[in-house]
Amino acid sequence: MDSKIKARQIIVLAVGMFIFTLGFGVIIPVMPYYANNLGATALDLGLLMATFSAMQFVCAPVWGAISDRIGRKPVMMIGLTGFGLAFTVTGLSSEPAALAISEVIGHWTGLSPHIGVLFISEVIGGTLSSGIWPATLAFIADITKPEERGNLMGQMGAASGLGVIIGPAISGFLTSWSLTLPFFATAGIGFLTAVLAYLLLPESRVPGQQPEVVKKVSMLSAIKTSLGFIFILTMLISFAGAMIDGTFGYFLMGKFGLSDQPGPVPLLFWTVQMTGPGVMGVVFAFMGITGVVCQGLLVGKAISTLGEQKTIIAGLIIYSAGIIAIYFSVGIVTLALFTCLIEVGFGLIFPSLNTLVSKRTDPDRQGEMLGVMGSFNSLGRVIGPPAGGLMFAVHIGLPYFVSGILGFIAAGVMAMLTRAEKRKAEILPTSVVKT
Incomplete structure (x- = not known):
């Protein structure tokens, strides 16, 4: 492929990931307070996140497999449009008509009476936007060589982190x-990104590349492949992180x-006057800056020097230490520093996991296997938020201690498997997944 064309594709993908995560950065600081005003508890917010x-x-x-058949671009456009639609519904959820619908939903389901429409928005967003990530990663795999992917996965993560930097600042401004208002702004961002993808992003899959028959890979069969432990690790880390995400505002x-x-x-040692969304905006801005530096400058070199497995181990240790340290924060400065540790760990873990899956997957199955990885990620995020909400009801620090301990255990298991791989080479073979 012509280097100029590939460079343009990478730039458009990076811009798309920046705008997409900008939307999440906008709503993260305000959502706990918005839901709280509607009468939602920490458990309710966890269930909302679990629904998505x-x-x-x-x-x-499913979307990953579809992208293998019809191309990455249409799947990305559907996902971004669904993203915008979901946040439009969220922004309307406090209107009188929406509250009336929520009361009906609450009557029949037992949910809190004012949050039913929020669940509808999560269903829409989770269903339609779930194709964005596997399609984007598969797009990268289509246009790059295996040795290039670790660095490019890190660059995509850096673009995402930049969105997290700017998003909270916008949120703090709009909530005044x-x-x-942040939800409607996020919706507009999603629709705009879909238009940009349509106008500027060429399709990475040519007709001759598309397999005529796609044999679906179930999660159970995926565990039995050479990628099995990677999928399980993805689910575990997502579970731990989701417990924190679901309770952080509370x-x-x-x-x-x-x-x-x-x-x-x-x-x-001193105090200032700030709102809760403002504090979360500052914290997530620091996390975003850290993520950009880590994934843009560090992760590619770390993978090249240490390899994916050792980079994952280092990331797990840093990530887990940061999660536990959050509970001991004595002010916003220490809170921001500890959350930055989490972001460094996260920035090392997931680009390395994505690179491993991509390298060990047949070119015709990139979208599907990355979609399967997304499902394991989502499974952890299904279980994590309500589990975190239940633990939070027992003690506000319990989700953080449990999450950190799980991360340290995962690092230990990964270290043992990495040593065993050197001795036997059968545990994590380098063969690609074709079935």
Whole structure:
């Protein structure tokens, strides 16, 4: 492939990932407070997140396989359009008509009376947007050589991190007018990205590449392949991270007394007046900066020097230490530093996992196997948020200790398998997945 064409494709993909994660960066700081105003508890928010992930769990491998047949571009466009539609519904969920619908849903399901429409938006978003990630990763696999992918996966992660930097700042600005405005802005971003993909992104799959018959790979059969442990590890880390994601806003409310109204917030040895969404915006901005530096400059070199397995082990240790340390934060400064540790670990783990899966998968199965990986990721995020909500009800620090311990255990298992691979080479063989 012509280097200029490939460079243009990579730039468009990076811009797309930046805009896509910009949307998430916008809504992350405000969602816990918005849901809380609608009467949602930490467990309710966990169930909302689990609903989104459950739909991703079911649909990601389907969209991945579809992208192997019809191409990456249409799947990405469908996903981005669905992303915009879901956040439009979220923004409308506090309107009188939507609240009336929520009350009916709550009556028949036992949900809190004002959050039924939020569940509808999560179903829409999880179902339609679940194809974005596997299609994007498969697009990269289509246009790159195996030795290039670790660095490019890191660059995609850096583009995503940049969105996380800018998104919270936009959120803090928009919430000064309304808690719902960030959702509508996010919806617009999703629709805009779909238009940009249509206008600027050429298809990476040519007709001759598309297999005539696609044999579906179930999650159970995927575990039995050479990628099995990678899939299980993906699920475990996603589970641990989802417990934190689902309770972080409520953790800040409980530990520092934050709300959507300005109040005193401890920095380290002094206090400032900030809102809860504002604090989360600052924290996630620091995380985003760390992610850009890590994935843009560090992860490619780490994979080249250490290899994927050792990079994953290092990432797991850093990630787990940061999660446990969060509970001991004494102010926003230490909280930001500890969350940055999490982002460094995350930035080392997932590009390495993606690279391993891509390298060990047949070219005609990239979309499907990356979709299967997305399903394992989603499975962890289905279980994690409600589990975190239940643990949070017992003690606000319990989700953090459990998540950290799981990460350390995973690092130990990965280290043992890496040593065993050197001795036998049968545990994680380098053959590609074709069935």
